[in-house]
Amino acid sequence: MSFEEAAIGVIEMARYAGARGWVPATSGNFSVRMDEKTAALTATGADKAALDASGVIGAEISGSPHARASAEAPLHLARYRANPGIGAVAHIHGLAATLLSRRHAQAGVLRLEGWELLKAFAGITTHETAIDIPILPNDQDTVRLAALAEERIHAASLCPGYLIAGHGLYVWGRTAAETIRHMEAFDFLLTAHLHEEGAR
Amino acid sequence: MSFEEAAIGVIEMARYAGARGWVPATSGNFSVRMDEKTAALTATGADKAALDASGVIGAEISGSPHARASAEAPLHLARYRANPGIGAVAHIHGLAATLLSRRHAQAGVLRLEGWELLKAFAGITTHETAIDIPILPNDQDTVRLAALAEERIHAASLCPGYLIAGHGLYVWGRTAAETIRHMEAFDFLLTAHLHEEGAR
Amino acid sequence: MSFEEAAIGVIEMARYAGARGWVPATSGNFSVRMDEKTAALTATGADKAALDASGVIGAEISGSPHARASAEAPLHLARYRANPGIGAVAHIHGLAATLLSRRHAQAGVLRLEGWELLKAFAGITTHETAIDIPILPNDQDTVRLAALAEERIHAASLCPGYLIAGHGLYVWGRTAAETIRHMEAFDFLLTAHLHEEGAR
Amino acid sequence: MSFEEAAIGVIEMARYAGARGWVPATSGNFSVRMDEKTAALTATGADKAALDASGVIGAEISGSPHARASAEAPLHLARYRANPGIGAVAHIHGLAATLLSRRHAQAGVLRLEGWELLKAFAGITTHETAIDIPILPNDQDTVRLAALAEERIHAASLCPGYLIAGHGLYVWGRTAAETIRHMEAFDFLLTAHLHEEGAR
Numbered sequence: 167m168s169f170e171e172a173a174i175g176v177i178e179m180a181r182y183a184g185a186r187g188w189v190p191a192t193s194g195n196f197s198v199r200m201d202e203k204t205a206a207l208t209a210t211g212a213d214k215a216a217l218d219a220s221g222v223i224g225a226e227i228s229g230s231p232h233a234r235a236s237a238e239a240p241l242h243l244a245r246y247r248a249n250p251g252i253g254a255v256a257h258i259h260g261l262a263a264t265l266l267s268r269r270h271a272q273a274g275v276l277r278l279e280g281w282e283l284l285k286a287f288a289g290i291t292t293h294e295t296a297i298d299i300p301i302l303p304n305d306q307d308t309v310r311l312a313a314l315a316e317e318r319i320h321a322a323s324l325c326p327g328y329l330i331a332g333h334g335l336y337v338w339g340r341t342a343a344e345t346i347r348h349m350e351a352f353d354f355l356l357t358a359h360l361h362e363e364g365a366r
Numbered sequence: 367m368s369f370e371e372a373a374i375g376v377i378e379m380a381r382y383a384g385a386r387g388w389v390p391a392t393s394g395n396f397s398v399r400m401d402e403k404t405a406a407l408t409a410t411g412a413d414k415a416a417l418d419a420s421g422v423i424g425a426e427i428s429g430s431p432h433a434r435a436s437a438e439a440p441l442h443l444a445r446y447r448a449n450p451g452i453g454a455v456a457h458i459h460g461l462a463a464t465l466l467s468r469r470h471a472q473a474g475v476l477r478l479e480g481w482e483l484l485k486a487f488a489g490i491t492t493h494e495t496a497i498d499i500p501i502l503p504n505d506q507d508t509v510r511l512a513a514l515a516e517e518r519i520h521a522a523s524l525c526p527g528y529l530i531a532g533h534g535l536y537v538w539g540r541t542a543a544e545t546i547r548h549m550e551a552f553d554f555l556l557t558a559h560l561h562e563e564g565a566r
Numbered sequence: 567m568s569f570e571e572a573a574i575g576v577i578e579m580a581r582y583a584g585a586r587g588w589v590p591a592t593s594g595n596f597s598v599r600m601d602e603k604t605a606a607l608t609a610t611g612a613d614k615a616a617l618d619a620s621g622v623i624g625a626e627i628s629g630s631p632h633a634r635a636s637a638e639a640p641l642h643l644a645r646y647r648a649n650p651g652i653g654a655v656a657h658i659h660g661l662a663a664t665l666l667s668r669r670h671a672q673a674g675v676l677r678l679e680g681w682e683l684l685k686a687f688a689g690i691t692t693h694e695t696a697i698d699i700p701i702l703p704n705d706q707d708t709v710r711l712a713a714l715a716e717e718r719i720h721a722a723s724l725c726p727g728y729l730i731a732g733h734g735l736y737v738w739g740r741t742a743a744e745t746i747r748h749m750e751a752f753d754f755l756l757t758a759h760l761h762e763e764g765a766r
Numbered sequence: 767m768s769f770e771e772a773a774i775g776v777i778e779m780a781r782y783a784g785a786r787g788w789v790p791a792t793s794g795n796f797s798v799r800m801d802e803k804t805a806a807l808t809a810t811g812a813d814k815a816a817l818d819a820s821g822v823i824g825a826e827i828s829g830s831p832h833a834r835a836s837a838e839a840p841l842h843l844a845r846y847r848a849n850p851g852i853g854a855v856a857h858i859h860g861l862a863a864t865l866l867s868r869r870h871a872q873a874g875v876l877r878l879e880g881w882e883l884l885k886a887f888a889g890i891t892t893h894e895t896a897i898d899i900p901i902l903p904n905d906q907d908t909v910r911l912a913a914l915a916e917e918r919i920h921a922a923s924l925c926p927g928y929l930i931a932g933h934g935l936y937v938w939g940r941t942a943a944e945t946i947r948h949m950e951a952f953d954f955l956l957t958a959h960l961h962e963e964g965a966r
Contacts, residue, residue: 193882286390683864686792
């Protein structure tokens with residue numbers, strides 16, 4: 167995929183998230199894999215809700231960091247290195263994700279179970295299932311955080327995302343379109359789960 | 367009604383629901399009856415919030431399933447077979463519907479009572495009334511689920527919908543416009559009811 | 567004011583309310599006084615969120631009801647008869663208004679106190695005040711309900727509205743613009759009050 | 767900066783806040799510093815959500831009040847006098863800010879701690895931090911209120927805002943763009959904090 171094609175996917179994900187309030191205060195970042203070695207990635211500081219191509223850079227998946235890369239680029243690139251099937255990664259700050267990631271930080275995991283909308287995740291075909299979302303402690307050292315994330319993700323799990331406590335959600339898919347579907351499914355399911363748990 | 371006219375009604379319902387966040391992650395489906403034998407129906411996998419005519423198929427109400435029909439087509443078609451007065455059917459995943467369907471799954475029914483907006487349902491002329499919404503257990507076998515739904519719907523009831531636990535709402539009307547009004551009334555009433563019950 | 571001018575005010579209020587979800591399922595109605603004897607009023611059944619001039623009628627304030635008048639027209643017209651300073655009336659079904667009207671129906675009144683935004687109501691100049699919103703029991707006989715409303719409204723009160731239990735809010739002002747400001751202030755204050763009371 | 771340039775910043779902040787429901791019922795006000803002596807400021811009574819240049823005035827930072835200045839102008843101008851680094855000030859009435867300002871009025875302060883989004887505030891580089899937001903009692907004498915606000919703001923604090931009880935939030939930044947980012951960060955963090963505290 168060319169940089170131009172990949173940048174379109176990055177912009178689509180960013181604007182979609184922006185329109186839903188998932189990237190407040192210029193937070194969040196988005197990437198689309200171009201090939202084995204490179205990915206298009208949001209630049210640091212860009213307003214994701216109004217993103218255009220000037221806010222997207224081409225980054226080496228295994229090389230040294232790009233000068234304008236977001237500080238969270240290592241979390242995106244580690245996913246591409248670990249799984250060749252991943253074509254797009256998004257990081258968003260939805261309200262339910264932020265709240266639940268902090269409430270269950272100690273447990274280190276959040277289980278979603280029995281909802282029909284779990285079928286929105288690639289590979290899940292029945293509501294009679296559960297996914298366990300890993301929750302990592304937050305860390306400003308994103309290289310160290312990316313390494314921990316990769317340790318905590320089970321290769322066999324059908325859960326396409328993890329939470330960082332008090333921070334937000336990482337989510338991925340084979341394409342930008344699938345990643346958008348996964349973002350929306352996570353936001354709905356986490357919001358429903360938060361309501362079901364109730365205030366504490 | 368021609369396929370083109372019916373498809374317009376399907377698209378109107380789908381976009382209306384999409385704009386309100388009731389069909390997250392490509393969920394939901396919509397149909398409009400053309401005549402005794404056929405209905406226009408959303409195809410599997412279409413993004414309902416951005417639906418156009420390419421995502422609508424013509425389906426036989428009593429025949430063998432269309433290759434591109436949604437897996438939930440049987441639930442739509444069973445309604446058309448059971449009641450010649452039904453002209454449109456919608457399936458949506460609103461938050462309140464999803465939460466209440468799961469909270470009251472064991473009881474198998476949810477009563478809405480005394481609200482002025484009950485008058486938005488065709489045939490109801492006073493707030494001094496109640497409707498009992500059937501709640502079915504979820505089931506990936508949608509032919510079996512459709513049969514159960516038809517058993518549970520009382521022919522004399524003025525309630526134009528039922529819930530599936532952890533899944534969402536089915537709602538119908540004489541026309542697409544009436545079904546839109548019914549969708550909106552259910553969403554408002556279920557949201558109000560959820561607030562009134564409070565967290566548990 | 568001509569019918570055309572008054573209809574513009576009616577449409578502005580209706581679309582404003584529609585865009586905020588305050589007139590679900592074709593509920594709500596709106597009017598603007600033209601002169602001592604007549605008012606422009608939403609017709610029965612119109613979709614308020616997409617209102618145009620075809621959904622507005624001219625009604626006699628004291629005469630016999632217009633054939634296409636909303637069933638709730640008497641509640642509007644009684645206000646114009648009672649107070650020559652009222653130039654516009656709106657009836658909306660916001661969520662907080664509906665919930666609080668039902669929760670406090672027995673008490674028959676809801677007090678809002680100490681909020682800065684009370685100053686959005688005409689004549690209020692400090693947050694160190696309180697308004698008592700009358701709450702009426704719902705009644706499908708709107709002539710009887712209008713008579714009760716006029717009994718319950720204190721001429722000296724600065725509260726430009728009343729609630730009907732399980733139904734919604736009536737609100738008025740000197741102009742359509744002031745009535746829009748009052749609608750928005752009520753919605754904000756009732757939502758804040760609902761949160762402050764908490765679930766029960 | 768010319769008045770025209772400053773007015774553009776004022777309008778951007780106002781419309782941004784208006785689109786998010788933070789300036790209900792013509793509440794809120796916004797300003798951008800032009801130079802040491804003057805600032806562009808919203809005029810009293812303007813609808814901030816639909817603001818244009820006719821609703822913006824040029825005000826002397828230390829001089830006598832402008833005839834069309836908002837009653838809350840003193841709160842803006844005191845900030846410009848106190849800190850030459852401040853280029854823009856916004857006052858908004860978000861729901862969470864209004865509720866928390868009232869709930870914690872007695873304590874006089876609200877602490878936000880440990881959230882990743884704290885990094886959206888200028889100068890904060892890690893989530894392992896806390897900010898203490900001053901909460902002032904509401905006062906219709908805005909000259910007196912401005913003096914109290916300046917007493918309560920710690921020069922060394924990285925918190926770019928304060929709350930007024932039952933009223934809303936004041937927030938500032940070096941530029942209009944930074945102030946928009948700070949508004950959005952406060953709204954997200956206060957909403958998250960409110961959910962975490964739960965109903966009382």
